[in-house]
Amino acid sequence: MTKREKIIEKLGVHIECKEQLAPLAARILSTLILTGKKGITFESLVCELGASKSTIFTHLTTLQAGNRITYFTKPGDRKKYFILIPNMMIQSMSEMLRKWNNEKEIHLEIMDYKKEVNDTLGEDSNEMFDLEFHRDYLSFLEQASSSVEKIQKKLIEKFKND
């Protein structure tokens, strides 16, 4: 195994697990990260990842549909050169924020529910719900979100100057 292959596998496993992708989809992303802006062709992927054309095709299609990758072409060259979407970092931060917002909403919903139930219970019933966990969680999500938002804004600024 070459150093390149080792990195593709290691990063592949990481992506597979983190992004919940099929092993080969993850290896494709991994390869694109390692290949960088010069892009990589369909055929090279088939060859480098040792998978069938149909498998590579399927995963390239779903990765494009999921707005994770794209491609460019060269004049007088029928091949497609696949690359990560250019604003990948910003996108993945947005994704992160979206998930955290979803979590916030669920916890708010649960707190509402628990408050409602508490109200129907006698003053110091031992059935009373404790809301501290949810309050802590919400506070965490808010702080983490605002921190990531700040980082994201800086990045967006940086990309404007291009």
Place this chain on the structure above:
Amino acid sequence: MTKREKIIEKLGVHIECKEQLAPLAARILSTLILTGKKGITFESLVCELGASKSTIFTHLTTLQAGNRITYFTKPGDRKKYFILIPNMMIQSMSEMLRKWNNEKEIHLEIMDYKKEVNDTLGEDSNEMFDLEFHRDYLSFLEQASSSVEKIQKKLIEKFKND
């Protein structure tokens, strides 16, 4: 479907997806979050989630092994009362930080590899790797980590006063 059932399902789906757990494992966690500190028994879980004893058992076992849940008992009562591990928030932040650190290391490794390759290339070869993506990613991870670390420290302080 009662309001409680609706929340269990909704939170369950969320946990299943976020934590990569089997549907029923996620529903168990979901139920424990909703039930809170008073805990819930094996039998109640079987009944409330409409799953078999063996399934509930298997998932309770793996969730305990994964340090996600625990239980307490009551004098003169053979039943186990399952609850989330008490310092759940702190643990899940640690988990988050651990993953981010892993990502940092991989990106550092890739940067090393790319620098090495760049050195073997002619001055302005178009094959040269661009390291900006990795630099941005590392910077993001560092900022996000330090922000989460701060929040975590505050929480640890808070829990000491118990």
Place this chain on the structure above:
DNA sequence: CGTTTAGTTCGTAATATTCCGAACCAAACC
């Protein structure tokens, strides 16, 4: 117009995940 290149489609084999039922066990109850 036949051939090569660069994909594309689809049915299915291989594998992995998830859950279940039936049988089992140990402690407590009667």
Place this chain on the structure above:
DNA sequence: GGTTTGGTTCGGAATATTACGAACTAAACG
């Protein structure tokens, strides 16, 4: 000491995921 309670084990069915191969197509080449 038989029965109930509360759980535990294990083999396998049902389902979902992942990758493959063979056949196909459309554009370009010669």
